Amino acid sequence: MSDSSTNLETAAHPENLRRVAIDPVSRVEGHGKVTLLLDDDNRIHQVRLHIVEFRGFEKFIQGRPYWEAPVMVQRLCGICPVSHHLAASKAMDMIVGATLTPTAEKVRRLMHYGQILQSHALHFFHLSSPDLLFGFDSDVAKRNIVGVAAQYPEIAKQGVLLRKFGQEVIRVTAGKRVHGTGAIPGGMNKNVSLEERDYLLKDADQMIAWSRDAVGIIRQAFEQNLPLYNAFGSFDAHTLGLIRADGAMDLYHGGLRARDKQGNTLFDHYDYGHYWDVIFEDVKPWSYMKFPFLRSLGPEEGWYRVGPLTRVTQCDFIPTPLAEAERRVFVAFDDGRPARSTLGFHWARMIEMLHSAEMIRELLLDPDLQGTDLVSLGERQERGVGVIEAPRGTLIHHYKVDEHDQIVRCNLIVSTTHNNQSMNESIRRVAMQHLDGHQLTEGLLNHIEVAIRAFDPCLSCATHALGKMPLEVELLAADGARLDVLTRNMDGVSCPSD
Numbered sequence: 001m002s003d004s005s006t007n008l009e010t011a012a013h014p015e016n017l018r019r020v021a022i023d024p025v026s027r028v029e030g031h032g033k034v035t036l037l038l039d040d041d042n043r044i045h046q047v048r049l050h051i052v053e054f055r056g057f058e059k060f061i062q063g064r065p066y067w068e069a070p071v072m073v074q075r076l077c078g079i080c081p082v083s084h085h086l087a088a089s090k091a092m093d094m095i096v097g098a099t100l101t102p103t104a105e106k107v108r109r110l111m112h113y114g115q116i117l118q119s120h121a122l123h124f125f126h127l128s129s130p131d132l133l134f135g136f137d138s139d140v141a142k143r144n145i146v147g148v149a150a151q152y153p154e155i156a157k158q159g160v161l162l163r164k165f166g167q168e169v170i171r172v173t174a175g176k177r178v179h180g181t182g183a184i185p186g187g188m189n190k191n192v193s194l195e196e197r198d199y200l201l202k203d204a205d206q207m208i209a210w211s212r213d214a215v216g217i218i219r220q221a222f223e224q225n226l227p228l229y230n231a232f233g234s235f236d237a238h239t240l241g242l243i244r245a246d247g248a249m250d251l252y253h254g255g256l257r258a259r260d261k262q263g264n265t266l267f268d269h270y271d272y273g274h275y276w277d278v279i280f281e282d283v284k285p286w287s288y289m290k291f292p293f294l295r296s297l298g299p300e301e302g303w304y305r306v307g308p309l310t311r312v313t314q315c316d317f318i319p320t321p322l323a324e325a326e327r328r329v330f331v332a333f334d335d336g337r338p339a340r341s342t343l344g345f346h347w348a349r350m351i352e353m354l355h356s357a358e359m360i361r362e363l364l365l366d367p368d369l370q371g372t373d374l375v376s377l378g379e380r381q382e383r384g385v386g387v388i389e390a391p392r393g394t395l396i397h398h399y400k401v402d403e404h405d406q407i408v409r410c411n412l413i414v415s416t417t418h419n420n421q422s423m424n425e426s427i428r429r430v431a432m433q434h435l436d437g438h439q440l441t442e443g444l445l446n447h448i449e450v451a452i453r454a455f456d457p458c459l460s461c462a463t464h465a466l467g468k469m470p471l472e473v474e475l476l477a478a479d480g481a482r483l484d485v486l487t488r489n490m491d492g493v494s495c496p497s498d
Helices: 066-076 081-095 102-134 145-151 153-174 194-224 226-231 272-277 308-314 321-339 344-364 420-435 442-454
Strands: 018-022 032-038 044-051 238-243 255-259 265-270 279-282 291-294 383-390 393-401 407-413 471-476 482-488 494-496
Touching: 018 442, 032 420, 032 442, 044 420, 066 081, 066 393, 066 407, 081 102, 081 153, 081 383, 081 393, 102 145, 102 153, 102 194, 102 344, 102 442, 145 153, 153 194, 153 344, 194 226, 194 321, 194 344, 226 321, 238 265, 238 308, 238 383, 238 393, 255 272, 265 272, 272 279, 272 383, 272 393, 291 420, 308 321, 308 344, 308 393, 321 344, 420 442
Parallel strands: none
Antiparallel strands: 018 032, 032 044, 238 255, 255 265, 279 291, 383 393, 393 407, 471 482, 482 494
């Protein structure tokens, strides 16, 4: 793919290009749109994913006491609040100088794996399965969860009950299914009782079995549509994620590992408490979402990919037997081509769901969950960084607290932000593969949305480039007549219109 096919700046007469918008992108969390610029022959010159909502959490959390952060930041999202809750709690552990007790850490891990399981189930069964089961070009009236429930009732039922089980794990550990308060700076405010343990254990084996079935569904989809699935939005990318000290997948804690497109290690087991030495964020004028990159490679070449596809292929092994067996099949399948494909995210995501179900059962059998030593405190610190592998990928929470216990600085780099450039690269590839030179139809445009949905983006979590988005505000009279207009350019300068 040449630059001339994707960059408006290189088009001979950009003013003659027509604009096609997919607005909003459907079956994702949050609001975004895609714009395509085409010439008269339907040749594509530019494809961009625009995030059009503004978050602002980094600003309005300033001035709040640090112990409020783990509860406040959950309001970023109703889908992944547990991830923000735990990442902020880990940052506050550093602020209070805590080393978690075994009970506190294991209850948090149980909460986290419940979150991974419910989120992956929601995305796969409710948001993506209509495309995978019916086809990308299928009737749009049928291509939804209602259509899945009608034609595949058992699959739909399993998806609902898998998510329900994950939500119950969250309720037991956090107090509520959504926006709980279980984790606090330095530990947890509750353990897991024997009654709660037994309540969850009775369904744990069934969840593992259904998770294995889900892995089979997506593997079968690859086997039956091999040319499409392997080629769909395929590209090599640098990768980033947490890794355990022995190289195992660990979704709760570890050091940062980054590899280049050829699989060479750029850094390994890097202390995430100094993430800013290896990761920086760039800003583009056409999106509220930032563009992180690896400092050593620069903003143009240093973008990378996070999430299930990276975690499953970047770890040395998965420390639960069934998921590890499935990981080996995945990385060996068709010479590893699914590991390059955007649709490979779905396969990797189901392997992680199986791993989460296995981990939940393992943790439930650990007597430390019933411990009563829940909180530890140490020497107070000024800064705290919490990093966790959220369902969508690496999540970074960074806070600075003053002597009055108030948060004075906050920076959040969420999973979808890490994947920003990768998503743009993926939709460009798909557009060139399936749309370039063709008459556009709803089914073809859905290919773009399929590529975005594969990343499971959480767009409402990901936006915070304050003051960089061009904006026009109109003041209209009751009869619709325009009284005044104020514009802000991409440099953040506001001026009245002529």
